[in-house]
Amino acid sequence: MISVEEARRTILEGLAPQGRESLMLMACYDRVLAAPVLARRTQPPADFSAMDGYAIRAADSTSPHQKLKLAGVSRAGAGFDGPLPARSAIRIFTGAALPDGADAVIMQEQTESSGDQHIILHKSVQTGANIRRKGLDFTIGDPVLEVGTSLSPRHLAVIAAANVPWVEVYRKPRIGLLSTGDELVQTGETLGKDAIIDSISPALSAMIIARGGDVVHLPIARDQPDQLAAAIAMARGCDLLVTVGGASVGDYDLVAQAMQDEKANLAFWKVALKPGKPIVFGRLRDMPLLGLPGNPVSALVCALLFLGPAIDALAGRAPRLPHPQAARLAGSLAANGPREAYLRAVFWLDAEGHAHVKPLPKDDSSVLSIFAQANALILRPPHAPKAETDDPVTILLLDQHCGI
Ligand SMILES: Nc1nc2c(c(=O)[nH]1)N[C@H]1C(S)=C(S)[C@@H](COP(=O)(O)OP(=O)(O)OC[C@H]3O[C@@H](n4cnc5c(N)ncnc54)[C@H](O)[C@@H]3O)O[C@H]1N2
Numbered sequence: 001m002i003s004v005e006e007a008r009r010t011i012l013e014g015l016a017p018q019g020r021e022s023l024m025l026m027a028c029y030d031r032v033l034a035a036p037v038l039a040r041r042t043q044p045p046a047d048f049s050a051m052d053g054y055a056i057r058a059a060d061s062t063s064p065h066q067k068l069k070l071a072g073v074s075r076a077g078a079g080f081d082g083p084l085p086a087r088s089a090i091r092i093f094t095g096a097a098l099p100d101g102a103d104a105v106i107m108q109e110q111t112e113s114s115g116d117q118h119i120i121l122h123k124s125v126q127t128g129a130n131i132r133r134k135g136l137d138f139t140i141g142d143p144v145l146e147v148g149t150s151l152s153p154r155h156l157a158v159i160a161a162a163n164v165p166w167v168e169v170y171r172k173p174r175i176g177l178l179s180t181g182d183e184l185v186q187t188g189e190t191l192g193k194d195a196i197i198d199s200i201s202p203a204l205s206a207m208i209i210a211r212g213g214d215v216v217h218l219p220i221a222r223d224q225p226d227q228l229a230a231a232i233a234m235a236r237g238c239d240l241l242v243t244v245g246g247a248s249v250g251d252y253d254l255v256a257q258a259m260q261d262e263k264a265n266l267a268f269w270k271v272a273l274k275p276g277k278p279i280v281f282g283r284l285r286d287m288p289l290l291g292l293p294g295n296p297v298s299a300l301v302c303a304l305l306f307l308g309p310a311i312d313a314l315a316g317r318a319p320r321l322p323h324p325q326a327a328r329l330a331g332s333l334a335a336n337g338p339r340e341a342y343l344r345a346v347f348w349l350d351a352e353g354h355a356h357v358k359p360l361p362k363d364d365s366s367v368l369s370i371f372a373q374a375n376a377l378i379l380r381p382p383h384a385p386k387a388e389t390d391d392p393v394t395i396l397l398l399d400q401h402c403g404i
């Protein structure tokens with residue numbers, strides 16, 4: 001059995017974006033840049049006022065109560081035409097271009113109108129006061145964003161300001177999703193005596209979308225080699241095929257077998273992890289295949305630890321994992337066995353901001369109702385000794401960011 005870390009490294013090593021496309025800016029939210037964004041204009045395009053007030057020569061403000069003639073107006077989008085006349089001021093508004101010859105803006109609160117087309121200055125101002133210089137933000141040709149940036153609203157703002165309407169992004173990874181098992185039916189279908197509802201596909205489907213992939217839904221494959229082979233064949237063109245169930249050693253657990261039959265390159269089929277020991281990874285011809293275990297909690301914990309980072313790598317992002325955090329244990333834990341364990345738990349902050357975590361009961365990998373109450377996992381290294389109330393433990397938060 002290999003470690004969680006080694007398994008993740010093996011999965012990620014061969015994964016990279018499989019294509020790129022040019023998209024309209026407004027369609028780029030949460031996509032990943034495949035080329036740097038270069039500014040197609042200078043921003044601001046000229047020296048602009050940062051305040052409502054008067055454009056002046058700073059030298060005219062040095063003597064107290066200086067009176068200046070009002071020579072015109074400069075508004076955002078409609079600047080004053082011509083140079084600033086001597087011993088004059090131009091009424092100027094925030095975002096308006098500075099007239100030639102002016103080298104400062106005095107805020108209107110620091111002036112007073114004398115009622116005869118003149119103003120009186122109540123303060124002296126320095127050269128450059130309240131001016132946003134041309135190119136303060138960026139200059140034409142400047143790289144404003146780098147390859148690999150995950151585009152959030154603030155990134156869209158700078159791309160728009162740089163006058164870039166089309167953006168080069170990586171194509172979304174296509175993730176095939178294939179559940180296996182004779183017992184499986186879909187939610188809402190008529191239930192046979194031994195039926196189990198496929199609860200994992202809807203969860204993984206949501207996670208794939210949340211992590212930036214497109215889901216290719218494949219039909220449930222029954223526990224027969226030819227059915228599984230047919231379903232796998234339908235996944236052609238996917239960037240990654242995820243199978244669920246059939247990853248263990250039972251007579252009807254066919255995923256590793258199918259990979260051997262197809263002469264796939266099988267990298268591993270067991271990881272020292274609890275829950276989630278039977279997890280398969282390999283390559284079928286050119287397509288990577290991640291075989292998740294069928295127990296629902298195991299499948300979702302494996303998705304968090306392996307599938308999420310794999311989608312990130314295929315999408316061109318740095319692989320994301322929940323950040324480990326320290327918390328005080330509220331309860332007790334038995335010594336851990338040889339597998340790295342992830343225990344369902346509830347985390348909270350007390351009034352002083354200290355983190356606490358309480359392990360949840362029924363730690364069986366089929367029990368979804370408890371997993372649904374958890375907001376954290378306690379991470380137990382292999383062979384961790386038993387732990388008691390107030391002992392420090394490491395937790396991972398199950399927040400929106402991880403997609404589970
Ligand atoms: N002799 C051994 N038996 C098992 C081992 C082992 O090492 N030796 N490992 C156990 C562990 S750990 C797990 S986890 C499971 C994983 O088994 P499989 O990946 O082969 O999954 P199945 O046998 O197909 O199903 C297990 C369980 O999960 C239910 N299931 C399957 N798919 C879904 C789905 N899409 N939605 C909801 N529930 C699903 C299925 O009905 C079974 O109850 O193997 C242990 N056995």
Ligand code: MOO
Pocket residue numbers: 273274275276277278293295298365
């Ligand atoms: O993945 Mo299995 O949980 O370890 O039940």
